Amino acid sequence: MQVRVQSDIFDPGAELNAFTAVIDGAGAVVSFSGIVRDVAGGLQTMEIEHYPGMTESALQAIAEEAMQRWNLADALVIHRYGRLQAGEIIMMVATASPHRKDAFDSAEFLMDYLKSRAPFWKKEVSSAGADWVAAKDEDESALDRW
Amino acid sequence: MQVRVQSDIFDPGAELNAFTAVIDGAGAVVSFSGIVRDVAGGLQTMEIEHYPGMTESALQAIAEEAMQRWNLADALVIHRYGRLQAGEIIMMVATASPHRKDAFDSAEFLMDYLKSRAPFWKKEVSSAGADWVAAKDEDESALDRW
């Protein structure tokens, strides 16, 4: 299990391959990657603030819960903070299991928890100004599934 | 949308990055990769037979259905045939969407259909002999969800 919180950019393909290389006997690997979108047009940067210390322990707890609830060989969580450009990778999760359903469900669980339980806050800076991204009700209610 | 049926090995990380590079405005990318497992121990090769012609059109139809049912920017399906070794990549799917739920659901849909509606057959050759992999009832019933 690996949890990383970093400002540095990373290569999701290289991370996927490195993750896959060490999952002995697990035939199903699911990955999710989140990319900075320029929804309204004119996005200059996305600034991601986080809570150093709590972020790492929250991600660790979420990943440990996934490992306990599903039959997983391994789980990976990487999340960036700092100043990001449109098109850059924000974060990724990957899960490996002998069974595809476990790999899918646990990856979706990790994402749902990351969205509203990990202490990150996004601010979109565009030519029109700067706005904190509002949490969505649907992200909160997505947790009811688990 | 891209569908490939090939005997050549491929690099899932490189495919994921190439796929992600061209999905304009879609912030959520989900990938699934399937790896040859040596479940019983002693696996020498996995031989994958397919139905040339039908395979391509079946995969194309499944991918088109995914593009219609979900809000997807793009979808990718790669499936190998021929003689594979334990640890080698068998296949991968990737989906890209503005919304993570659409990316997850469509990738799972593609996998459920690939498992029991695409004309591939796996044979495991081990020191103990050669056996065709039996279809699982759970794979057939997984289709009921869609």
Place this chain on the structure above:
Amino acid sequence: MDVLYFAWVRERIGIPKETVETSAATVNELVAELRQREERYEVAFSDLSSLRVAVDQTLTDFDASLSGAREVAFFPPMTGG
């Protein structure tokens, strides 16, 4: 009409493909004709619940019509992914 066999169906019958002269109107009628040919066909088609069929590369069932069909394929349940 071209008849194709895959996986263990191919192995039991011993060939991947053959051309068959038939006036069978449905897949079931074609299966009945094939079973009467030789022991290896009888064995391969002994349990239809363990077989799947495609007509002109589209998955269908054993009741399907063969009217206008050029290619019929028999195989076990698929195990892709």
Place this chain on the structure above:
Amino acid sequence: MDVLYFAWVRERIGIPKETVETSAATVNELVAELRQREERYEVAFSDLSSLRVAVDQTLTDFDASLSGAREVAFFPPMTGG
């Protein structure tokens, strides 16, 4: 006790962190004390439904006890992923 502010809470209050002398027994009591300090606190804490709180880096609610707490953090709903 260290009190931390993140995202727009930090921006409204104007500082990311401060040390507060308090005998508040719960988060709610601490919030009441802070609101009485200055307008910027009153504004930041005017709608508690739009805020979340962590005590010693664990997410909790505004009824939570501060007994033994060393660090309290206030922030808007999280938007990770």
